[in-house]
Amino acid sequence: MEFTAGQIAALAEGVVEGDESVKINTFAKIEEGRQGAISFLANPKYTPYIYETLSSAVLVSRDFVAEKPVKATLIRVDDPYATVARLLAMVDQLMNPPRRGVEQPCFIAEGVEVPDDVYIGAFAYIGAGAKIGSGAQIYPQAYVGDGVSVGDGTIIYAGAKIYRGCRIGKRCIIHSGAVIGADGFGFAPTDHGYEKIPQTGNVDIADDVEIGANTTIDRAMMGSTRICRGVKLDNLIQIAHNCEVGADTVMAAQGGVAGSTKLGERCMVGGQVGLAGHIHIGDEVHIGAQSGINKDVAAGSRLFGYPATDVVSYGRQALAIRKLPTLYKRVDEIERLIKDNK
Amino acid sequence: MEFTAGQIAALAEGVVEGDESVKINTFAKIEEGRQGAISFLANPKYTPYIYETLSSAVLVSRDFVAEKPVKATLIRVDDPYATVARLLAMVDQLMNPPRRGVEQPCFIAEGVEVPDDVYIGAFAYIGAGAKIGSGAQIYPQAYVGDGVSVGDGTIIYAGAKIYRGCRIGKRCIIHSGAVIGADGFGFAPTDHGYEKIPQTGNVDIADDVEIGANTTIDRAMMGSTRICRGVKLDNLIQIAHNCEVGADTVMAAQGGVAGSTKLGERCMVGGQVGLAGHIHIGDEVHIGAQSGINKDVAAGSRLFGYPATDVVSYGRQALAIRKLPTLYKRVDEIERLIKDNK
Amino acid sequence: MEFTAGQIAALAEGVVEGDESVKINTFAKIEEGRQGAISFLANPKYTPYIYETLSSAVLVSRDFVAEKPVKATLIRVDDPYATVARLLAMVDQLMNPPRRGVEQPCFIAEGVEVPDDVYIGAFAYIGAGAKIGSGAQIYPQAYVGDGVSVGDGTIIYAGAKIYRGCRIGKRCIIHSGAVIGADGFGFAPTDHGYEKIPQTGNVDIADDVEIGANTTIDRAMMGSTRICRGVKLDNLIQIAHNCEVGADTVMAAQGGVAGSTKLGERCMVGGQVGLAGHIHIGDEVHIGAQSGINKDVAAGSRLFGYPATDVVSYGRQALAIRKLPTLYKRVDEIERLIKDNK
Structure with a gap:
């Protein structure tokens, strides 16, 4: 099975940026990209990978702004995660059709x-x-x-x-x-x-x-x-x-x-x-x-x-606990002052 | 299988309060009561349900005091939970008798x-x-x-x-x-x-x-x-x-x-x-x-x-932790007082 | 299968202390020792058991110093745990040889x-x-x-x-x-x-x-x-x-x-x-x-x-939390002093 980036964009109602004739035959995580794969970028934590990924295409949100050149073809869609989920579902149905029949012995x-x-x-x-x-x-x-x-x-x-x-x-x-x-x-x-x-x-x-x-x-x-x-x-x-x-x-x-x-x-x-x-x-x-x-x-x-x-x-309690050693020091200091003052 | 409330009371050495001829053919939790069911009240948290339950009978402890009218027939016993356990065991033995025989293939x-x-x-x-x-x-x-x-x-x-x-x-x-x-x-x-x-x-x-x-x-x-x-x-x-x-x-x-x-x-x-x-x-x-x-x-x-x-x-530690924000405020105040006093 | 303590020591490149002709036919934890068993002492927490164990032999480290008489034969080795692991592996291979063949039905x-x-x-x-x-x-x-x-x-x-x-x-x-x-x-x-x-x-x-x-x-x-x-x-x-x-x-x-x-x-x-x-x-x-x-x-x-x-x-936080009730008392006392001072 092989699609072009353009075909996938049409399927996903997305807009292509880059070479729309590039061939896609598998999925890959953006940080594990490789030629022929399509990846997606949803979690901003993974943004740095888009500039290095070897994947041939990446699904990004419509408002993604690249800060450096990107080699991969971009396909801009409303929701990259939902789009990849839909694409995966299509592939999954092809690759793992429902099983039928009764195996023996049962x-x-x-x-x-x-x-x-x-x-x-x-x-x-x-x-x-x-x-x-x-x-x-x-x-x-x-x-x-x-x-x-x-x-x-x-x-x-x-x-x-x-x-x-x-x-x-x-x-x-x-x-x-x-x-x-x-x-x-x-x-x-x-x-x-x-x-x-x-x-x-x-x-x-x-x-x-x-x-x-x-x-x-x-x-x-x-x-x-x-x-x-x-x-x-x-x-x-x-x-x-x-x-x-x-x-x-x-x-x-x-x-x-x-x-x-x-x-x-x-x-x-x-x-x-x-x-x-x-x-x-x-x-x-x-x-x-x-x-x-x-x-x-x-x-x-x-x-x-x-x-x-x-x-x-x-959050307040956790912070209060983390600052406890400081609080002890402050109370030590107060006691010292009071003692000196007597 | 069907019993009357009176028959169950006899079995459980309990005392009936209400219609002893009411027919019982299943168990239900008191909050999910229905006609023909017997329920029990052991955990006081569930007491409010006894006034609303649709169950036909409820096992209660001998010292239970109703604060409102109860529609269900009450069966007073020493330990409602133990009684229901005993009744369940009897039913279970009837419904799920031990299995026997060797199935093939094994x-x-x-x-x-x-x-x-x-x-x-x-x-x-x-x-x-x-x-x-x-x-x-x-x-x-x-x-x-x-x-x-x-x-x-x-x-x-x-x-x-x-x-x-x-x-x-x-x-x-x-x-x-x-x-x-x-x-x-x-x-x-x-x-x-x-x-x-x-x-x-x-x-x-x-x-x-x-x-x-x-x-x-x-x-x-x-x-x-x-x-x-x-x-x-x-x-x-x-x-x-x-x-x-x-x-x-x-x-x-x-x-x-x-x-x-x-x-x-x-x-x-x-x-x-x-x-x-x-x-x-x-x-x-x-x-x-x-x-x-x-x-x-x-x-x-x-x-x-x-x-x-x-x-x-x-418990003491948990309380001390919960009150920490207050403690910080108290120490802030003390430090302010001391500073002002200098 | 039976070995003497001497034979095991030779196998383990260890030194025997005590009766090297004593017969060993099983393993036992040192605290569950019995005649014919070999035990080992690696975790110092279990040292007290060496003076009471009924095991016939115990693997100990070369630098173990007995503080009381020990009845069992000692076998001194570099690493008692590793030695027992090696002995167990040998026995295991004899007792549980790899399975072979295809059982039916599969x-x-x-x-x-x-x-x-x-x-x-x-x-x-x-x-x-x-x-x-x-x-x-x-x-x-x-x-x-x-x-x-x-x-x-x-x-x-x-x-x-x-x-x-x-x-x-x-x-x-x-x-x-x-x-x-x-x-x-x-x-x-x-x-x-x-x-x-x-x-x-x-x-x-x-x-x-x-x-x-x-x-x-x-x-x-x-x-x-x-x-x-x-x-x-x-x-x-x-x-x-x-x-x-x-x-x-x-x-x-x-x-x-x-x-x-x-x-x-x-x-x-x-x-x-x-x-x-x-x-x-x-x-x-x-x-x-x-x-x-x-x-x-x-x-x-x-x-x-x-x-x-x-x-x-x-560790510092845990200690600070454990001492919290004391800290509250100290702040109470400070506030009392300040109030009295006013």
């Missing part, structure tokens, strides 16, 4: 209906009473427990595990190693150790959700642990039993949400954040990486730190 | 004895010299390495991996994605990079232990990494080589214990906690979420923070 | 060449266009996606998953549950939620790398996420898309590296550390456990804390 319980247009990989397991939507792709070694329903167009990658009775919506992506519906962590203390509290609920994942590799979402004690429409969870995240994650909320890797906590819609949660149990986070809350949250948070808040405070207070 | 090495009453799922792998206890349930795609022993009544969920030579006790539950017995992280620096130190020990898990989804427990360099009787580990926990976790200790999700550290009995460790290597935590120590512990801890301690201190000091 | 796509000397376990999946190096060991239930290349002598343990198009070098070890090449976490916000940005790159792992259990390394958006020669990653680590981890760098469990960050060579990163995206960490940087790093770090730095500072500043 295990499909009696009575399960398998639509014609699905993919079921070798060593996948489909339990009794499971429902597989049209166009679903279930990769090798995936486990779809008894009574699980998998929506139309959903992809379950190799080795992901869905325990009995859970529901996965349409157009979801569940990455390898994700475990959906393991028992919530519930035990009652007794005189002779802990007694397990059966977790009789399930996990209910709505449409257009993506679940990262090795992320775990526990089934509810009763009712459902809910992941709402459009949620994106990165890798190695823990969602405990009976939580609810609101629509279009995104969480970066290694975050953890303790039991029965509810997150609002359109929240952004940084990496390695911890949320205590039984709290409520409002809509559109942003939480900085590695923060810890142990109480309710109002909609629209911007939180950071441990224990988390709003971003302004956090 | 891989069972020559010479392994398979008791009549076990479940071995499709694509499970049982290595040479493995021992499978009576009533064990080994789900699809689980891996039981060479020489592993699995105790009576133990459940190994889909895709859990047990490396060679490890021992799992009786009545354990190992959730999907857990990895038991991967190599401990041991390397010796050399002039040309790190040299691997073979990890020749194993992991030894005693009876009645539950291991969460995607939790990892590394094999010992020599000897055993030990998980003692009754331990409950949540999801995504890391236990390094040669650690020991004492009986009836519970750890919440995403905690990590570095090499050779010993945890006492009946400890409670919060989520995302980190314990350094080669330290000793006494019995009945409680450690708050996200804390970091880097030295020995006496039995019975209550720790919090990073670096962790006892709960009282932690 | 899935090997048409056209894949399978060298004679490899191991492919039951239920392993080898996708179309994959390349399997000489002497590779691919354990049961492992997934090697389309077009993946696995270098000579590499071990992929049970259930590890390698997505399409990734490259694994020679003599690597990939532990169970590791996921190599899942999609990077990239989404573009739109009016109707997030749109997925296809991740069209791969993961490129060089030679002599070890990847821990349940660690996840995401494929690049374009280009490669790179793990350089000799890197050792512990369990449950997250490496985001387009990162680069430099040669011989080691990371302890549960650390996370956000997108496009580059780590230098020979760095040591403690457990549960978080690195922000798009930053650059120089060579030979050491980062203490649970630290958070959000900006570039110069080569050779020693960092600690959250937000991380150099170790000296961190």
